[in-house]
Amino acid sequence: MGVEHLANIENDSEWTRRQFIVRTGAVAAVGAAAPLLKAAEVAPLNRGSKSKNDKLVIGLVGCGGMGAANMRNLMNFNDVEVAAVCDVDENRMPGDIKDVEKKYGRRPDVYKDYRRILDRKDIDAVIVGTPDHWHALVLIHACEAGKDAYCEKPLSHNIVEAISMAEAAKHHKRVVQCGTWQRSTPEFTDAIDYIRSGKLGKIVLCRAWISDDFHAGHQKTVDVPKGLDYDMWVGPAEFQPYQQNRCHWNWRWFMNFGGGLSTDWGVHMMDIALLGMSKDQDLVMPTSVSAFGGRLAITDDDRTAPDTMEAIYDFKEPNFTMHWSIGRDHPEKPSHGTEFVSADGRTLRVWRGGWKVLDPDGKELPKEGTAPPPNHWRDFVDCVKTRSKPRADIGSVAQTTVVCHLSNVALYAGETIRWDAKRQDILGKAGKSTLQYRRPYRKGYKLPEYRPTV
Numbered sequence: 001m002g003v004e005h006l007a008n009i010e011n012d013s014e015w016t017r018r019q020f021i022v023r024t025g026a027v028a029a030v031g032a033a034a035p036l037l038k039a040a041e042v043a044p045l046n047r048g049s050k051s052k053n054d055k056l057v058i059g060l061v062g063c064g065g066m067g068a069a070n071m072r073n074l075m076n077f078n079d080v081e082v083a084a085v086c087d088v089d090e091n092r093m094p095g096d097i098k099d100v101e102k103k104y105g106r107r108p109d110v111y112k113d114y115r116r117i118l119d120r121k122d123i124d125a126v127i128v129g130t131p132d133h134w135h136a137l138v139l140i141h142a143c144e145a146g147k148d149a150y151c152e153k154p155l156s157h158n159i160v161e162a163i164s165m166a167e168a169a170k171h172h173k174r175v176v177q178c179g180t181w182q183r184s185t186p187e188f189t190d191a192i193d194y195i196r197s198g199k200l201g202k203i204v205l206c207r208a209w210i211s212d213d214f215h216a217g218h219q220k221t222v223d224v225p226k227g228l229d230y231d232m233w234v235g236p237a238e239f240q241p242y243q244q245n246r247c248h249w250n251w252r253w254f255m256n257f258g259g260g261l262s263t264d265w266g267v268h269m270m271d272i273a274l275l276g277m278s279k280d281q282d283l284v285m286p287t288s289v290s291a292f293g294g295r296l297a298i299t300d301d302d303r304t305a306p307d308t309m310e311a312i313y314d315f316k317e318p319n320f321t322m323h324w325s326i327g328r329d330h331p332e333k334p335s336h337g338t339e340f341v342s343a344d345g346r347t348l349r350v351w352r353g354g355w356k357v358l359d360p361d362g363k364e365l366p367k368e369g370t371a372p373p374p375n376h377w378r379d380f381v382d383c384v385k386t387r388s389k390p391r392a393d394i395g396s397v398a399q400t401t402v403v404c405h406l407s408n409v410a411l412y413a414g415e416t417i418r419w420d421a422k423r424q425d426i427l428g429k430a431g432k433s434t435l436q437y438r439r440p441y442r443k444g445y446k447l448p449e450y451r452p453t454v
């Protein structure tokens with residue numbers, strides 16, 4: 001079973017959903033109870049692999065914007081080699097394939113089915129660059145196949161997936177770096193260090209925000225473009241006929257595939273607030289969340305994600321409040337950012353490009369930074385080699401992802417949601433029937449569920 005079982009698909013000439021149904025069911029049935037590989041086989045760097053010169057051999061799954069960007073970042077390092085790329089749309093890959101071929105002197109293998117990459121013993125790690133609704137299956141199957149991973153943010157489409165992904169990585173002893181690269185960017189690390197040092201005093205309020213004015217417009221269902229396996233693109237999500245405005249890149253404005261800006265950008269900006277308020281990567285978690293808003297501004301449009309949101313989080317240890325906002329504007333502030341407000345009224349504001357410390361009247365105060373962080377992608381490679389936790393370790397980014405999903409859960413449930421940090425689950429029933437807590441998988445797809453042991 002497991003890897004051997006995945007090996008069987010190598011001979012298939014064409015991919016069909018029916019095949020996926022049968023095979024994924026078999027993988028899922030193994031679940032958390034039985035690791036697919038014995039401990040010895042998941043030893044550092046999978047060095048049963050054939051990697052030459054201690055190179056980290058990688059495969060890319062999802063060759064759109066960010067997947068390809070991650071691959072290019074990793075290609076900067078001489079101890080990384082790209083062996084294979086995979087996308088369900090053959091139109092998404094050509095340019096990158098040429099560059100990979102030029103760099104390594106051979107054409108990477110090209111697949112439409114990511115399990116063919118997972119089946120290869122010579123591949124050490126995968127980049128998960130698919131839309132959010134596919135992250136959980138690809139990442140968990142990768143962990144089960146003994147691969148390490150660079151997985152894009154937000155970790156998941158919903159809470160149950162995020163917890164399962166983090167637990168699967170732990171269970172299979174995988175190194176997983178997530179795409180929250182702000183964790184390796186000086187303005188953010190300086191700001192986090194400043195808060196943790198206590199220089200701003202006791203923090204009583206955090207704010208994180210993003211501006212939103214995206215219009216998806218109205219589109220009719222049309223024929224699926226040649227070369228795109230749309231049924232596979234939809235994967236475990238509810239099937240909806242093809243429309244260009246909810247497929248490539250645009251999916252993030254549709255709650256069937258993404259989580260709107262609360263997850264797309266919340267996972268970046270709330271992450272900084274949570275990191276600043278925590279001692280290390282093990283993040284403080286809220287005890288309760290309430291949220292208000294919806295599609296209030298962009299109403300005559302196909303998009304389903306909220307365009308306006310105010311979410312309030314209550315934290316007990318330490319005692320502070322966090323405010324997440326998706327708004328039409330943020331006067332005199334950057335279009336996105338994170339703020340920490342101290343008991344004496346001073347504020348630290350950080351955004352992509354800078355950070356400031358302000359007195360209660362908004363006058364800028366002197367500040368100092370710390371040592372610049374390592375490159376985010378280099379950190380991934382080094383951690384794979386040393387079997388260490390990367391700066392955006394999956395366990396930690398799962399916590400931020402859950403915090404983001406909680407705002408959507410509270411909004412759609414219309415109730416205050418309480419979080420049990422020990423059990424890593426919502427307390428009581430409120431919110432548990434929302435799509436953002438757990439999605440029903442399309443017939444034939446099954447989430448291999450991993451739960452924390454309490």
Ligand SMILES: NC(=O)c1ccc[n+]([C@@H]2O[C@H](COP(=O)([O-])OP(=O)(O)OC[C@H]3O[C@@H](n4cnc5c(N)ncnc54)[C@H](O)[C@@H]3O)[C@@H](O)[C@H]2O)c1
Pocket residue numbers: 061062063064065066067086087088089092112114129130131132134152153154179180181232233235247248249250264
């Ligand atoms: N870290 C960042 O700053 C950052 C920035 C942008 C996007 N992202 C994240 O990166 C991910 C991808 O976003 P994007 O904007 O590049 O999306 P995109 O739609 O442009 O690209 C996704 C690609 O994945 C492919 N795909 C879909 N299902 C697949 C499957 N089962 N197997 C293989 N390929 C599949 C699609 O065909 C497409 O080419 C998202 O999770 C997004 O949130 C992160």
